[in-house]
Amino acid sequence: MANDQDQINILLQKLEILLKKQQDFNIEVNEIRRDIQILKNTQALKFTEDSNKKFQEEPISKPIVETSKLIEPEITENPVQFKQTIDLNLNEPVDPPKKKSTLPKKKSNLEKFIGENLINKIGILITVIGVVIGAKYSIENNLISPLTRIILGYLVGLGLIGFGIKLKAKYESYSAVLVSGALAILYFITFAAYDLYALFPQLIAFAIMLLCTVFGVVAALNYNKQVIAHIGLVGAYAVPFLLSKDSGNITALFSYISLINVGLLAISFKKYWKALYYVSFTFTWLIYSYWFFFESDDYHNNFILGFTFLATFFTIFYITFLAFKLVKTEVFKVGDIVLILLNSFIFYGFGIAWLYNYEGGESYLGLFTVFNALIHFIITVIIFKRKLADRKLFFMTSGFVLSFITIAVPVQLDGNWVTLIWAFEAALLFWIGRTKKVTFYEYLSFIMVALAMVSLMMDWEQGYHWRNTSDVWSPILNTTFLTSLICISAYGFMTWLQFKTPSTKPSFVQNCMKICIPALFLGTLYLAIYFEIEHYWNNTFQASEINIENSIGNYPEYNYNIVDLESVWLIIYTMVFITALGLINNFKLKNKTLGIVSLIAALLTTFTFLTSGLYILSELRENYITQELAEFYNIGIYNIYIRYISFAFFAFLLFAIYKVAQKEYLKINYKIPFEILLHISIIWILSSELLNWMDLAGSNQSYKLGLSILWGVYALLLIALGIWKKKKYLRVGAIVLFSITLIKLFFYDISSLNTIAKTIVFVSLGVLLLIISFLYNKYKHIISDEVK
Structure with missing residues (x-):
């Protein structure tokens, strides 16, 4: 022992000597650094003086550069770095200061836009408003006669046209704005002359407005300006309504609109003004919709007229669309798909409405749907045979064929067949789209998935309603469940294909469906x-119906114990499903998203079982004890031991939570949360089990005496476990549990306990507290080390 101490003293003396040497060495190093810094400053000063002498000896004609403008070398502690800085400064040429440029600034683009484009449009708008206000003022104050007002209005409009045409050679854009404004004035004046003053009949007013429309189209072509064509277009569609006087001549109206559409769409195709196509499409279908919903009350007499012009409008717009794609070889865009979809389904929707409201037309609904598919099929064949367009247009038209065949299924068929065909078609379209790299087919498959799911939910609603016992129904082997299996297979196949052949550049919709389709598969x-x-137990409940006679009369009675058993088995099934899902993903699939979903679902199921599940199990126990309606129904021991079946499946659920939470991709510290969840579940189930056996034993102190002692003992165990395993959170949890127990004791237990029970509870909890305090004092060194 003495030898060891001597060795330690020798080592300490050596260490002290070395530390003193290190201190002397640091002092010497600092002195050397100071000398180097002095030399650096001297060298920098000498460099500056030499530079000043050099510049003073140069001729005056050269620009003088102040020494303050020189780049002074940076004083650093590294001599090599300092030398590099000096060399760079010496090699860098010194240029004379440059004079600032005095060239005038150009006009900005915003100024050009306002001066040359915006002001003239605002000016013509204000001019038109001024004409309208002046006309209104003259009318209200009778300053001039109606004929004079109209003549002056026409003169203003014609004068603007003439002035605009004169300026066309030098100021084409400005001239186009004047002509378009004049056109609007002429429309307004013609309407006022006909409707307000009745200066000429309807036919003349119609001819004048038609002439204005023709002039607008010709001017638009001549100026090559869409704005004039749009004004003429709006005026053309407004003419019939401005001059109608509720005449109700629908044939003339739609014939006129058809002619206008043909002319304007021809112009839009010639000049490639697609905006005209969009505007005419919108106005035409809005006018037709308004007439159908608000004017065509007599569907039987208007059937031929309405259907004829419906087909006419559809054909005009469809041919124009194909012309843009085939002749102009236009690139396919999302807006084009939306437009052609609208055109096709507006035609189909109104056609179905006409047939449905026509007497005997319901039997032709399927035929009309197939006819729509045939139209698109013919177009598809023509495109394919002659190779007239890119593959996107081919796939889109063929997609319409599939869509209308799909729609024909529910029109002609009903029930589960619709769901089966739609689910199969969804899987087929998705397979073609994903393997052949045709995104459009994938999008169609997504629509079919949604339709199949809606149809399946309708099948569930119809197939799983509460039946009478006389109905023939077999669990599992029934049409509704087999339909569900087909849909599950289709969704499962699509899910498998998504992960087997992923998209190289998935769109937003594809990324969304990458989550939605697996969700539909698992949800279904x-x-x-x-x-x-649920349906099995519902049928069992319905079969339990009996008629009871009393003094009032007969009334039906049911075995409500079955309802509680149904709820328990549904919770057990949910635990089994979530457990299997979590473990399969944990050991086989290893998908992060599915892991998170299964973990959240497991936690929600855990909460459901600990709250609702244990409460229903207590209701089953009460049913067993009370034996209500026992003379009619057998309520046996099954009500008791089903709780232990549920406990076993709940243990598997906790095991699944533990295994799922262990995965590295979740990136969570699962140990502490899981252990807290485990102890909460244990004390919750132990409390339920204690109440169960005390209730079976006939004790009326269940919620007071037993629970308080149980919670106190479990708190003691948590304290001991927390000290042994050095886990502070267990000890804190025990203190919280004991606090709840004491609150319960003083504010709930002692209010109804007798003296003996109070003595037992207080003594028991007091002893437990003393034991806990003893453990804290005895093992305080362990707790102190844990804190450190």
Whole structure:
């Protein structure tokens, strides 16, 4: 022992000597650094003086550069770095200061836009408003006669046209704005002359407005300006309504609109003004819709007229669309798909409405749907045979064929067949779209998925309603469940294909469906079995109906114990499903998104079982004890031991939570949260089990005496475990549990406990507190080390 101490003293003396040497060495290093810094400053000063002498000896004609403008070398602690800085400064040439440029600034683009483009449009708008206000003022004050007002209005409009045409050679854009404004004035004046003053009949007013429209189209072509064509277009569609006087001549109206459409669409195709196509499309279908919903009350007499012009408008717009794609070889865009979809389904929708409201037309609904598919099929064949367009247009038209065949299914068929065909078609379209790299087919498959799901939900609603016991129904082997299996297979196949052949550049919709389709697969799988279990117990409940006679009369009675059993088995099934999902993903799939979803679902199921599930189990126990309606129904021990079946499945659920939370991709510290969840579940189930056996034993102190002692003992165990394993959170949890127990003791237990019970509770909890305090004092060194 003495030898060791001597060795330690020798080592300490050596260490002290070395530290003193290190201190002397640091002092010497600092002195050397100071000398180097002095030399650096001297060298920099000498460099500056030499530079000043050099510049003073040069001729005066050269620009003088102040020494303050020189780049002074940076004083650093590194001599090599300092030398590099000096060399760079010496090699850098010194240029004379440059004079600032005095060239005038150009006009900005905003100024050009306002001066040359915006002001003239505002000016013509204000001019038109001024004409309208002046006309209104003259009318209200009778300053001039109606004929004079109209003549002056026409003169203003014609004068603007003439002035605009004169300026066309030098100021084409400005001239186009004047002509378009004059055109608007002429429309307004003609309407006022006809409607307000009745200066000429309808036919003349119609001819004048038609002439204005023709002039507007010709001017638009001559000026090559869409704005004039748009004004003429709006005026052309407004003419019939401005001059109609509710005459109700629908044939003339639609014939006129058809002629206008043909002319304007021809112009839009010639000049490639697609905006005209969009505007005419919108106005035409709005006018037709207004007439159909608000004017065509007599569907039987208007059937031929309405259907004829419906087909005419559809054909005009469809041919124009194909012309843009085939002749102009236009690139396919999303807006084009939306437009052609609208055109096709507006035609189909109104056609179905006409047939549905026509007497005997319902039998032709399927034929009309197939006719729509045939139209698009013919177009598809023509495009394919002659190779007239790119593959996108071919796939789009063929997609319409599939769509209308799809729609024909529910029109002619009903029930589960619709769901089966739609689910199969969704899987087929998705397979073609993904393997052949045709995005449009994928999008169609997404629509079919949604339709199939809606149809399946309707099948569930119809197939799983509460039946009478006389109805023939077989669990699992029934049409509704087999339909669900087909949909599950289709969604499962699409999910598998998504992960097997991922898209190289997925769109936003594809990324969304990458989540939605697996969700539909799992959701359909879960609900299909869930509804089967629920329907089995519902039928059992209905079969339990009996008629009871009393003094009042007969009334039906049911075995409500079955309702509680149904709820328990549905919770057990949910635990089994979530457990299987979590473990399969954990050991096989290893998908991060599915892992997160299964973990959240497991936690929600855990909460459901600990709250609703244990409460229903207590209701089953009460049913067993009370034996209500026992003379009619057998309520046996099954009500008791089903709780232990549920406990076993709940243990598997906790195991699944533990295994899922362990995965590295979740990036969570799962140990502490899981252990807290485990102890909460244990004390919750132990409390329920204690109440269960005390209730079976006939004790009326269940919620007071037993729970308080149980919670105190469990708190003691948590304290001991927390000290042993050095886990502070367990000790804190125990203190919280004991605090709840004491609050319960003073504010709830002692109010109804007798003296003996109070003594037992207080003594028990007091002893437990003393034991806990003893453990804290005895193992305080362990707790102190844990804190450090």
